[in-house]
Amino acid sequence: DTEVTQTPKHLVMGMTNKKSLKCEQHMGHRAMYWYKQKAKKPPELMFVYSYEKLSINESVPSRFSPECPNSSLLNLHLHALQPEDSALYLCASSQDHDSNQPQHFGDGTRLSIL
Amino acid sequence: AQKVTQAQTEISVVEKEDVTLDCVYETRDTTYYLFWYKQPPSGELVFLIRRNSFDEQNEISGRYSWNFQKSTSSFNFTITASQVVDSAVYFCALDDYRDDKIIFGKGTRLHILP
DSSP: OOSEEEEOSEEEEOTTOEEEEEEEEOSOOSEEEEEEEOTTSOOEEEEEEETTEEEEEOSOOTTEEEEEEETTEEEEEEESOOGGGOEEEEEEEESOSSSOOOOEEOOOEEEEEO | OOEEEOOOSEEEEETTOOEEEOOEEEOSOSSEEEEEEEEOTTOOOEEEEEEETTOOOOEEETTEEEEEEGGGTEEEEEESSOOGGGOEEEEEEEEESSSSSOEEOOOEEEEEEO
């Protein structure tokens, strides 16, 4: 079991649906991350939250909307996704964003867009 | 520019053999951190090791060992007496002070055959 918990583990949605991915950590980490990973590729950074503020947005389309309600939670709201958005979405956390500490990853949500 | 190269896309070895995964990096910074992560079929990335650029001591953890050589910009990972449970994708990654994100290599898929 990882210390970063992601729900749901699997999600199938249509292109007109609205859904949310959730991520939770209780390690006291102040940096949290969303990554997208396509098959046989490395993870690609989407967003970084540092002390609950959006720190980095890697030019992600607006159909992905991150939210950090508190220091333990990170959400990714999805709306009007495209089939090419089907991927494994990984959440990670680290002590903070600047100290080069290792990131701890969740199990991911496998997202399929019909 | 920062870059991580894992030239071995896929490796297959028979159980109990030793195997070395190669990682070569590029960075202009003198201070940087290198990581190895393991991604089993279940999806989560598991942190294995972090090494900073000022510490060139090799490290051993059980059957795992890492060889860091700044002269050749390499950070290779050896698994001794491999086991089927070692089958996974292994990512080498670089984190320096110039960029705000970890740069992952493309990963090496390791198959340990029984």
